Amino acid sequence: MSEEALPAVLEVAGLRSGYHGVTVLKDLDFTVRNEIFTVLGANGAGKTTLLATLARLIPLTAGTIRFQGEDVSALAPYRTAARGIGYVPQESGTFADLTVLENLKIGGMIGQRSREERIAEVFDLFPVLRKLQAQTAGTLSGGESRMVACGRALMQDPKLLLLDEPTAGLSPLYVDLFFDKIKEIHETRGVAIVLAEQNATKALEVADRVMVLSLGQAFAAQDAAEVTTQQLKEGYRI
Amino acid sequence: MTFDFLDSFLITGLFSVVMVTGLALLLHLQLGLTRIANFGVVGFWGIGMYVFGVLYVKVDWSFGDPYQFLVCAAIATIASGLAGLLVGWLIADLDTDGVLVVTLGFATAVQLVATAQDDITGGARGMGGLDFPFDIGKVKDNELLWLGFTMAVVAGILFYVWRVHRSPYGRHLIAVGANERLARSLGKSTSRTKLWLFVIASAAMGLLGAMNGVMVRFLDIGNLGIDITLAAMAGLILGGTARVWGAVVGVFLTVGVFDIVIQSYLPLPREWYTQAIPVMREAIFGLTLIIVLLFRPYGILGDMRRDSLMRKIHGR
Numbered sequence: 001m002s003e004e005a006l007p008a009v010l011e012v013a014g015l016r017s018g019y020h021g022v023t024v025l026k027d028l029d030f031t032v033r034n035e036i037f038t039v040l041g042a043n044g045a046g047k048t049t050l051l052a053t054l055a056r057l058i059p060l061t062a063g064t065i066r067f068q069g070e071d072v073s074a075l076a077p078y079r080t081a082a083r084g085i086g087y088v089p090q091e092s093g094t095f096a097d098l099t100v101l102e103n104l105k106i107g108g109m110i111g112q113r114s115r116e117e118r119i120a121e122v123f124d125l126f127p128v129l130r131k132l133q134a135q136t137a138g139t140l141s142g143g144e145s146r147m148v149a150c151g152r153a154l155m156q157d158p159k160l161l162l163l164d165e166p167t168a169g170l171s172p173l174y175v176d177l178f179f180d181k182i183k184e185i186h187e188t189r190g191v192a193i194v195l196a197e198q199n200a201t202k203a204l205e206v207a208d209r210v211m212v213l214s215l216g217q218a219f220a221a222q223d224a225a226e227v228t229t230q231q232l233k234e235g236y237r238i
Numbered sequence: 239m240t241f242d243f244l245d246s247f248l249i250t251g252l253f254s255v256v257m258v259t260g261l262a263l264l265l266h267l268q269l270g271l272t273r274i275a276n277f278g279v280v281g282f283w284g285i286g287m288y289v290f291g292v293l294y295v296k297v298d299w300s301f302g303d304p305y306q307f308l309v310c311a312a313i314a315t316i317a318s319g320l321a322g323l324l325v326g327w328l329i330a331d332l333d334t335d336g337v338l339v340v341t342l343g344f345a346t347a348v349q350l351v352a353t354a355q356d357d358i359t360g361g362a363r364g365m366g367g368l369d370f371p372f373d374i375g376k377v378k379d380n381e382l383l384w385l386g387f388t389m390a391v392v393a394g395i396l397f398y399v400w401r402v403h404r405s406p407y408g409r410h411l412i413a414v415g416a417n418e419r420l421a422r423s424l425g426k427s428t429s430r431t432k433l434w435l436f437v438i439a440s441a442a443m444g445l446l447g448a449m450n451g452v453m454v455r456f457l458d459i460g461n462l463g464i465d466i467t468l469a470a471m472a473g474l475i476l477g478g479t480a481r482v483w484g485a486v487v488g489v490f491l492t493v494g495v496f497d498i499v500i501q502s503y504l505p506l507p508r509e510w511y512t513q514a515i516p517v518m519r520e521a522i523f524g525l526t527l528i529i530v531l532l533f534r535p536y537g538i539l540g541d542m543r544r545d546s547l548m549r550k551i552h553g554r
Contacts, residue, residue, distance in 0.1 A: 086423075092420060093420065095421075097542045097544060102548065106406070106409045106424060107424065109406060110426070134552065
């Protein structure tokens with residue numbers, strides 16, 4: 001089946017949003033299928049705002065978001081989460097006072113499958129968490145904390161995972177590990193992923209399609225393999 | 239077994255400690271777990287006390303105690319729970335400052351209404367006519383038994399709070415308190431969780447208010463001031479807002495030391511009890527809050543220990 005023939009997981013049309021009357025995202029249109037869809041852009045491009053808007057944590061001022069055919073533009077964030085949108089923010093993705101295991105359990109408040117089964121899957125994906133399960137999340141390193149955040153979102157059995165710069169500020173070892181895991185999550189679980197990243201080189205290695213965001217406006221999404229250095233330069237305003 | 243060593247002063251002091259411990263435990267769920275700074279504790283407690291008192295004294299019930307007490311206390315508990323529903327709804331999307339203003343305003347409103355509606359509540363004159371739902375002889379024996387009932391209710395609250403710490407609902411409360419924005423993406427309504435907490439805690443505060451009404455047997459608007467909220471908050475913060483036992487330890491060290499040790503055992507001049515001591519009590523509790531927040535913000539028992547709790551539960 002060609003990529004275009006795959007059903008759309010997420011359809012965004014005319015999306016505008018921002019903070020306190022300031023419009024950050026300006027008329028974005030894109031579709032995400034069952035793929036790794038990467039959003040590239042410099043600091044302040046609007047990547048974090050876009051993902052928080054898709055997770056319904058920031059209200060839209062115009063446009064629509066359709067998830068698996070359903071208009072979720074006006075739904076509360078917990079309702080979109082219950083429908084299958086998992087969200088991992090760039091920072092503060094864990095609950096510092098809760099242990100690793102409790103963070104995973106709280107992610108598994110929704111979902112049909114056994115919680116123990118899901119926890120075991122997360123431990124298989126990030127084996128280091130098995131050893132750290134009784135430790136409070138606030139005492140973890142940056143990389144471990146991102147694993148917990150990612151595991152917590154996976155506990156929701158999402159159909160679409162929103163990852164906001166999961167490798168920002170991490171050591172090269174963790175960066176490589178995370179990109180491998182992102183690919184593994186998509187391939188083994190069939191989860192569509194929207195990945196916001198600054199690290200274009202690594203992101204392009206795992207992405208199926210890429211959208212470059214610049215000052216809240218998007219250059220048309222295209223296959224990752226076809227992105228040129230010139231397009232990235234324009235996107236990053238270099 | 240005789241309780242001759244318990245004089246009336248001591249029973250009143252112990253009752254005060256037990257009452258404030260119950261309130262501090264409920265406040266622990268709000269402030270300690272969910273980071274909701276509820277400064278309106280006395281409002282919910284006062285609604286319970288006044289609704290109970292007015293129903294008990296003014297309504298001509300066709301049945302007597304203990305059913306009269308049970309029906310009036312149940313209605314008072316529900317009334318406080320409904321007040322919690324209203325206040326919880328009002329503060330649902332407010333920040334800490336907003337919560338503080340609304341809850342403090344609510345407590346003030348309760349006191350104003352109780353004062354203004356004097357044909358119903360007795361207003362500034364107060365209202366008598368309340369009594370124990372039983373009579374086993376001497377007043378002191380009745381008070382002692384009532385202290386026992388109140389201790390049982392507070393033990394029930396302690397058990398509930400202990401259970402909450404180990405439950406998915408408790409984890410959700412902690413998550414909401416730690417990072418509400420992230421908690422909203424977990425698939426459960428944070429507003430509903432906070433609202434439910436407010437309803438339950440307010441209803442329990444109302445029940446404690448009704449039980450206080452029985453003990454004092456007189457409704458006095460002087461009881462609706464900030465001091466009971468301050469006592470619960472000072473005790474909780476001293477013991478540690480995030481720990482279950484923080485409320486218990488803290489209240490024993492504040493209200494216990496003040497209302498039992500100082501008032502019952504120190505040879506203070508008689509006139510101090512009516513003027514100086516109540517003012518000193520509030521001043522010392524306020525000072526305790528400042529000192530603890532400056533030098534030991536997590537209180538005597540320290541911060542939440544989820545890691546040791548989980549090891550205890552899972553044996554790792």
